[in-house]
Amino acid sequence: MYKFSVLIAAALFCLVSLGQTAVAGQVNAFVYHRFDETKYPSTNISSAVFAEQLAYLQQQNYTVLSIGEVVRRLRSGENLPDKGAVLTVDDGYRSFADVAMPIVRQYGFPISLFVNTDAVGSRGYLDWTQLRALQQEGVEIGNHTASHPYMVEKKQEETQEEWRQRIIEDLKKAEQQFMTQLGTIPELFVYPYGEYSVEVIDVVKSLGFKAALAQQSGVIHSTHDLYTLPRFPMGGPYATLAGFINKLSMKPLVVPVENPVSPVVLSNPPDLMLNIANDGVDLGRMNCFVQGENSCRAAPVAGQVGWYKVVAEKALTGRRNKYTLTVPGREGGWHWYSHLWINADFPAVDGREPTSAAGSEVDLGKTVQPVFENQ
Numbered sequence: 001m002y003k004f005s006v007l008i009a010a011a012l013f014c015l016v017s018l019g020q021t022a023v024a025g026q027v028n029a030f031v032y033h034r035f036d037e038t039k040y041p042s043t044n045i046s047s048a049v050f051a052e053q054l055a056y057l058q059q060q061n062y063t064v065l066s067i068g069e070v071v072r073r074l075r076s077g078e079n080l081p082d083k084g085a086v087l088t089v090d091d092g093y094r095s096f097a098d099v100a101m102p103i104v105r106q107y108g109f110p111i112s113l114f115v116n117t118d119a120v121g122s123r124g125y126l127d128w129t130q131l132r133a134l135q136q137e138g139v140e141i142g143n144h145t146a147s148h149p150y151m152v153e154k155k156q157e158e159t160q161e162e163w164r165q166r167i168i169e170d171l172k173k174a175e176q177q178f179m180t181q182l183g184t185i186p187e188l189f190v191y192p193y194g195e196y197s198v199e200v201i202d203v204v205k206s207l208g209f210k211a212a213l214a215q216q217s218g219v220i221h222s223t224h225d226l227y228t229l230p231r232f233p234m235g236g237p238y239a240t241l242a243g244f245i246n247k248l249s250m251k252p253l254v255v256p257v258e259n260p261v262s263p264v265v266l267s268n269p270p271d272l273m274l275n276i277a278n279d280g281v282d283l284g285r286m287n288c289f290v291q292g293e294n295s296c297r298a299a300p301v302a303g304q305v306g307w308y309k310v311v312a313e314k315a316l317t318g319r320r321n322k323y324t325l326t327v328p329g330r331e332g333g334w335h336w337y338s339h340l341w342i343n344a345d346f347p348a349v350d351g352r353e354p355t356s357a358a359g360s361e362v363d364l365g366k367t368v369q370p371v372f373e374n375q
C-alpha cells in the first residue's frame with residue numbers, strides 16, 4: 001500500500017511537473033488556400049513549392065496527422081508526435097483538387113478541407129460531386145460556415161440575440177448541406193478570416209463542434225485550447241520551402257492563461273496579460289512583434305512569477321493584428337505564441353478573397369525579422 005501511494009505520488013508529481021515544464025509532443029499545422037492561382041498572390045502557393053514542402057515532411061520523418069486525429073488525441077489525453085505536422089486547406093477552391101491533390105496522393109498524407117457551403121459549385125470552387133469524391137478518397141471535410149461571414153460583426157441595430165441566431169442559422173445551414181450532400185456533419189470548424197470572439201466560440205461549442213481552428217500562427221500542444229487552434233498560413237511571401245521549414249522548427253510557448261481571451265480590441269493599443277508556463281526557455285530574451293510602424297514589449301509583472309504584460313507602443317492598425325512572442329529555448333530552437341487582435345473600427349470588407357495584412361510574422365534563425373502574414 002505504501003509503495004502504491006509512493007508510486008501515485010510520483011506519478012502525480014510527474015504530471016504536475018509535465019504541466020509546467022515540457023509538453024508531450026507538438027503539431028505544427030499549416031493553412032493553404034489556392035494552388036497555382038497567381039491571380040490571388042496573398043493566398044496562393046505554387047505547386048512546385050507545395051511539392052517541395054511535402055517531400056521535406058517525408059524526408060525528415062514528420063508524422064503527418066489529420067487535424068481530426070490531432071483533436072481526437074487532444075480530447076482523449078493521448079500524446080502528440082514529437083515531430084507532428086497537419087495540412088489544412090480553406091475555402092474549397094478547384095485548385096485544391098486539380099493541383100494539390102495529385103501531389104498529396106504521391107505522399108499519402110492526410111489533408112483536411114474546410115468548405116464554406118454557399119460557394120460550392122460556383123466559379124472557381126469545387127462542386128458537391130467533386131467534394132464527395134474527395135471525401136471518399138479520405139480527405140477530411142470540415143465546416144467553414146455557409147456564407148463565409150465576418151462572424152464577430154453585428155449588423156446595424158442587430159441585438160446580441162439576433163446576432164447569435166443569425167450565426168447559428170448560418171452554421172446549421174452549412175450542416176444541412178453537408179448532411180444532404182456528403183451524408184455526414186463535420187465535427188471540426190474553421191473561423192472565416194480567422195476571426196472569432198468569446199461569443200463566437202460559445203456558439204461553435206453550443207453546436208457541438210469538437211474543435212475550431214484559427215489563422216494565427218502558433219504550435220498545437222497537449223494543453224492548447226481546442227477552440228483557437230493555431231495554424232501557420234502558407235500563402236503569398238510565406239509560401240516558400242524555407243518559410244515552411246522555419247515554421248516546422250517552431251516549438252510551443254505554453255500560455256495556460258491569457259487575459260483578455262477575446263481578441264476584439266477594446267482599448268488601443270490593447271494590454272495583454274500572459275501566464276507563460278514553459279521551462280527551458282530564456283524568457284529574458286523574449287521578442288515581441290506587431291504589424292505596422294509599431295513595436296511592442298513584453299515585461300514581467302512584478303511579484304507575479306510567470307506573468308508578463310505585453311503592449312504595443314502605438315495604437316494597432318489594420319482590422320487584424322497580432323502580438324507575436326518568440327523565446328529562444330535553452331536547448332536551441334524557438335518557442336512561438338501569437339495573440340490575435342481584431343479592431344472593429346476597421347470595417348470588415350466583403351469579398352471572397354481573404355485580405356492580407358493579418359499580423360506580424362517572424363522568420364527566425366540567425367536573424368529575427370518581422371514580416372507580414374496573410375490570411
Ligand SMILES: [Zn+2]
Pocket residue numbers: 090091144148192193354
Ligand atoms: Zn475562408
